[in-house]
Amino acid sequence: MKIADIQDDIAEELVSKEQIDAKIREVAAQVDRDYAGKDPLLIAVLKGAVNTLAAFSQALSIPVTMDFMSLSSYGSGTVSSGKITVRQDLSTDVKGRHVLIVEDIIDSGITLDWLIKELKRRGAASVEVFALLEKPARHEVHIDVKYKGYEIPDKFVVGFGLDYDERYRNLDSIAVLAPKVYQGEQQ
Numbered sequence: 591m592k593i594a595d596i597q598d599d600i601a602e603e604l605v606s607k608e609q610i611d612a613k614i615r616e617v618a619a620q621v622d623r624d625y626a627g628k629d630p631l632l633i634a635v636l637k638g639a640v641n642t643l644a645a646f647s648q649a650l651s652i653p654v655t656m657d658f659m660s661l662s663s664y665g666s667g668t669v670s671s672g673k674i675t676v677r678q679d680l681s682t683d684v685k686g687r688h689v690l691i692v693e694d695i696i697d698s699g700i701t702l703d704w705l706i707k708e709l710k711r712r713g714a715a716s717v718e719v720f721a722l723l724e725k726p727a728r729h730e731v732h733i734d735v736k737y738k739g740y741e742i743p744d745k746f747v748v749g750f751g752l753d754y755d756e757r758y759r760n761l762d763s764i765a766v767l768a769p770k771v772y773q774g775e776q777q
């Protein structure tokens with residue numbers, strides 16, 4: 591369903607709703623096989639990964655549990671500094687659990703690199719990653735992503751959980767905003 595107001599602010603659609611659905615179903619089928627009998631714990635980092643977690647968890651057939659974490663990375667401008675602070679922690683003890691981190695997008699990879707190490711430090715039995723989107727051109731650290739979604743160019747995107755100034759998270763596709771949005775020229 592198109593929501594006129596949001597679509598008016600979109601310059602270019604990079605990944606359609608249909609492509610998102612197809613990829614999520616494909617990865618879910620793989621995870622159903624890989625995690626059968628393992629009672630996996632799905633972890634999403636708030637807020638961006640919420641839409642991906644919701645859609646992905648519903649595409650799975652195996653029973654899972656889910657938890658959320660809020661992290662902030664401080665640094666200059668739009669670049670992660672590597673210093674991560676936990677704003678809201680998990681309510682689940684990950685010790686001995688098979689954890690699957692569900693991510694919206696991997697940019698520098700710094701946040702995810704920190705999270706993987708932290709979950710292992712807490713004693714998770716295994717830690718794997720599903721990332722719906724990746725910007726390979728921006729990676730600063732190498733992360734083994736077992737379940738990959740779409741690679742996108744080095745552009746700032748919104749939609750399907752991703753925001754610009756807290757808006758556009760409810761767009762059902764991945765898109766690049768029109769320049770007028772950044773220039774504050776919205777009507």
Ligand code: 5GP
Nearest residue numbers: 638670696697698699700701746747752753
């Ligand atoms: P990283 O530590 O990999 O640099 O940061 C990743 C996080 O930054 C993502 O989970 C996401 O919240 C945010 N991010 C990275 N690229 C984009 C983008 O193109 N658009 C939006 N809205 N957020 C992004």
Ligand code: MG
Nearest residue numbers: 635638639694
């Ligand atoms: Mg994220």
Ligand code: MG
Nearest residue numbers: 638752753754
């Ligand atoms: Mg954001």
